[in-house]
Amino acid sequence: MHPILTAAAMVILLAGGAAAEAGPSGDTQACLECHKHLHPGIVAEWHKSRHGGTTPASAVVKTVIERRVSSGDIPETLAGVSVGCAECHTMRSDAHPDAFDHNGYKVHTVVTPGDCAVCHAKEVEQYGGNLMAHAYGNLVENPVYRDLMDNINAVSVIEGDGMKMNPPSAETHADSCLFCHGTKVTVAGKRTVASDFGDVEVPVLSGWPNQGVGRINPDGTKGACSACHTRHQFSIAMARKPHTCAECHKGPDVPAYAVYQVSKHGGIYAAKQGDWDFEAVPWTVGKDLTGPTCATCHVSLLTGPEGEVLAERTHRMNDRLPHRIFGLIYSHPHPISADTTTIRNAAGLPLPTELTGEPAAAFLISKQEQGLRLAKMQKTCLGCHSSGWVTGHFNRLEESLKTTDAMTLAATNVLLSAWKKGLAKGLDKGDSPFNESIEKMWVEQWLFYANSTRFASAMAGADYGAFANGRWYLSKNLRDMFERVEAVPEAAP
Amino acid sequence: MHPILTAAAMVILLAGGAAAEAGPSGDTQACLECHKHLHPGIVAEWHKSRHGGTTPASAVVKTVIERRVSSGDIPETLAGVSVGCAECHTMRSDAHPDAFDHNGYKVHTVVTPGDCAVCHAKEVEQYGGNLMAHAYGNLVENPVYRDLMDNINAVSVIEGDGMKMNPPSAETHADSCLFCHGTKVTVAGKRTVASDFGDVEVPVLSGWPNQGVGRINPDGTKGACSACHTRHQFSIAMARKPHTCAECHKGPDVPAYAVYQVSKHGGIYAAKQGDWDFEAVPWTVGKDLTGPTCATCHVSLLTGPEGEVLAERTHRMNDRLPHRIFGLIYSHPHPISADTTTIRNAAGLPLPTELTGEPAAAFLISKQEQGLRLAKMQKTCLGCHSSGWVTGHFNRLEESLKTTDAMTLAATNVLLSAWKKGLAKGLDKGDSPFNESIEKMWVEQWLFYANSTRFASAMAGADYGAFANGRWYLSKNLRDMFERVEAVPEAAP
């Protein structure tokens, strides 16, 4: 039989030898022999996982809607054994510059989407079209955002009357922005580690550890599936619970989880989730869950009680989202390409809008595409809400986008006046727009307060649209900026 | 038999035909036929609810202390069927201007306290005496608060050297303050919706969706029982869990839930609630719960293990509270009337205290009434605490009211000086006290920092009395105000 296994062939294989196939491969058993002593927690977790208790052969024969693997060509060698240490950490070794010789095996530490794609090809492909997969480059290789990042992470020293900003180290970036965006993991050398089983030579990885969503892996792939499917249980339940998303989506710049917590949806989750089934595939509204988590609205395959599909599974997280509402100066239609470094606005900056808010339309999805994405989201909403409810909700969101963008524009106009008056040096003087006090106030206007207000509106967590980093701060911060600039006399011409 | 059913008659009815009565009415079955496809989540939730699985007839025959319905005159037509779609959404249609013709039924979207009162009359009556029921009018129809709200929600534009505030839209208000306070829901027209079952004509509701606690309903009633008794399970467990309260009581203006989370009570809840019975009526201390939630201290009917009543159920949330500690400039005895728009202080303003803190005593409850309310709260405390503990705790709260009010008075005096010096234009110049930077600092002094400190004291969550929006900020903000005003020279006379 050809080493690539079709679903049909696998059925036969399964029928013929199911009993013999259960359990880990010999290679995995060899790993476990030592590693169950070295890292008992990892091994115990894996034993509790679906990977540890099932085989690709049994996964692939489920009905399409119940299936958790999407590849049609799972290698035969993998089909009949559980998905263990050796399967993930020795497979595709040739593609892994981080692979090292270890007791006769070629082992790589960093398991990547390239590895996961062997069984989960469709999800990895979708994820590649996700802004998150490009989170490293979209930050580091965009000169404007890179400048913002450097200004946040720099280490300042006072010298005489002046302040000097020293560039941040790789460790600092990895501990700050790149913790979530992802680091670039490379092999920096080798070192010898003493263990209970003797000395072991292992590679030194720079940028490690990291589980950022846009991690650049040694094999060239982007992302870390373990960001959400936490190793070594890789539990779908954990990816579906909102705490996982909170790891990167709770701060003032992107308060999705904080907003969720005070929304009715978050209240239902907190009160009722003990009765839900977070493992079921498909995920059936009303039966398995009676309120949404992040995954429900943005990722999961959802069905109604009679099996009708309310939403297809997607790992391109903006599939159901017409607008990008955070991280940038103004809200705007989602970018066409997940790689946003190629965007140029009319002013030539790598930004999806002008400094005054007009969209760089050529790089953004069309009104029609926005409509399609909105319809997908609304179909999910309609699982539990009437059309009047849904329409009213989204009308308010549209209004919030407009008003928060207007409040950002007002702050931008104050900033331009500050630059003109010489209170700060800005883009017109070739200086960073992020390094002076008034500029940092401007950043908070859009990055914290406009963002929070939009999330509050999108997810109905009103505190964040009123007092918790919402409209109170939007108007207070603008007034503070205004009075500060107003007090400065016009610069002499 | 008369269509109004007495408890006695119902016993007979129940005894005679219990078996036949189970299940939804024919009308509800007609609703379900289509709506289980249109909104499967709603329907599935309702099936899981007590409403879906019981009948008023069986509810009314429980012992008084176990009873969840309080009306003595439940109509006979409702008694023997579960409380389904038709029971809530077609009953009292004549009172509902939002009712519309729909497949032979007269249906209203907005179910109101007026509808719930058919079975839960006592709770609805109590709730009517609750400040929350009046949350819309108390905000919108009080010119001082209305001015604060408008200043928060306004959309500003920079025009030349000036800043202009455009009045906020209804959508913005609904997404901000009125999300929790409640909107005014009115019928704005009609529209046709396409559905799987053909076109349907439905009313367009302005101010919809909304579940704010003081919602003004089309039928003229105030409030939304679903704010806490979340549709469509209407679960008492959910109303008793603190996450529901958090939806409106977590922000810096009213951080009750945030304080609870870091209190010993909140810690007990988080660690032990898996062992508790949140459905039991009455709620028995020590047996059903071993620590309080918000509802325990403020709402629920509590008993000791031998059935002795520790606290009567109340839906007037300040029944056990002598002081109002948030939302206003100074703490003060609770208002006598839940409608606070009629209050006038000595200066003629619709505020429960003067600008300098003296109470508008004629509109506030007496010392004696305060004592009665305190005694009710303390009886609850004594369920798990000794009298020395309870006395010591409330002594500190008294002190915190005094000191936070003193810190607010100091800030007010700085503000008056700022107005005198011309740093800002205030009430004396006929200008808003909320629109300039120094004024917004003053607002934060009482609305955020004094409030947080008081909540921390009342609920023993010390972080919020120290560093988390507590005394640190109270003293820092006052100092910042002081130095800012001190730097301004006296205005020429």
Next chain:
Amino acid sequence: MHPILTAAAMVILLAGGAAAEAGPSGDTQACLECHKHLHPGIVAEWHKSRHGGTTPASAVVKTVIERRVSSGDIPETLAGVSVGCAECHTMRSDAHPDAFDHNGYKVHTVVTPGDCAVCHAKEVEQYGGNLMAHAYGNLVENPVYRDLMDNINAVSVIEGDGMKMNPPSAETHADSCLFCHGTKVTVAGKRTVASDFGDVEVPVLSGWPNQGVGRINPDGTKGACSACHTRHQFSIAMARKPHTCAECHKGPDVPAYAVYQVSKHGGIYAAKQGDWDFEAVPWTVGKDLTGPTCATCHVSLLTGPEGEVLAERTHRMNDRLPHRIFGLIYSHPHPISADTTTIRNAAGLPLPTELTGEPAAAFLISKQEQGLRLAKMQKTCLGCHSSGWVTGHFNRLEESLKTTDAMTLAATNVLLSAWKKGLAKGLDKGDSPFNESIEKMWVEQWLFYANSTRFASAMAGADYGAFANGRWYLSKNLRDMFERVEAVPEAAP
């Protein structure tokens, strides 16, 4: 038999009379008779506790690694009865100035570590070496910290053009800093309480209630075991869950729990803790838990699946910590003595570093001791992580200590310039370094922002190292300080 019972003797005792020993003592039964009516919640909780359902005699015969009591000399009178009201509240009465005559018993309200040590001697001894046990004196008796505390809690009044700070009351301190640090509990007199069982004379305790970790008890002992082992279940599960720690470790000054919540560890806990066993002693990694809580890394006795010890139980919380990363101006090696009031830096101040960051090395643990503590922590990490992961993680923490200290030094240099320019009066003028605006900005630099960044790094909760009180604020606050001081002209010499 001698009244002090050895483990061996207790085995005999147990073997001979186990059946007769179950249940509360006669004294405890006498207490329960009334108190089950007076405080039903306390009594019900105690019945659910291990104290209520077991005896020291049965506890002491467990294998060493499973044992929850550590004293070798538990009095014989206690051995055979459950640990009830009388056992804790009447034992050691002679040592208790707060003991009072009550129905023929000498009862003390405040149960102290001295009382708990009768059975848990080793834990109490360890805890005595814990900084937390000294949290009262380390704050109140250190003139620098005392000044900070007074500046936070003072009640200010505006008099003419000046601001006067009135010293805070004992109640205010008890409600603010001392809530967590602990109050000094003393007997202030007597009072008569009316109860259902007649009038009772009880002591008036000042500083009560309080469960602060460094409480000074009437018997002279320090601390409150109930701070974490919440009365009256004294549940090890609750002490092991992170919510308990959150009571004092969530605010901006020490955001450990907030950081944990957005860490992968916190996410695992939130999603998976329903499957864990929080009662097991020892606590077995992979079996009883699949992710750490606060206690896992800092306190608990941890074993691997074959019984190998990964970490010994300790109640000296910095046993596994080389660095103190919060509460002080700069990070530094942990103090040698838990009583830090004796520390003097080169400038003569009671601080573990100079104002410019150099450590007061003679009072701090050596590099070697730091290495030992780090090794203990890393052994815990290795339970679930590879050595490359662990090394990379701690390298970043080292870098974060350096960079946050550098950002604090820069702020200190700005402050020194402010003092020189006369913008504020500082230590050089004999004035408090905590009472003026620029000084309070400086405090936030280290107490909030440097601290948060370090916690984020130590516990991998990146939000708090980036935007949530992390590097964004570190750099913004420094810039704000700099621009404010830069604008002030040099003072004339």
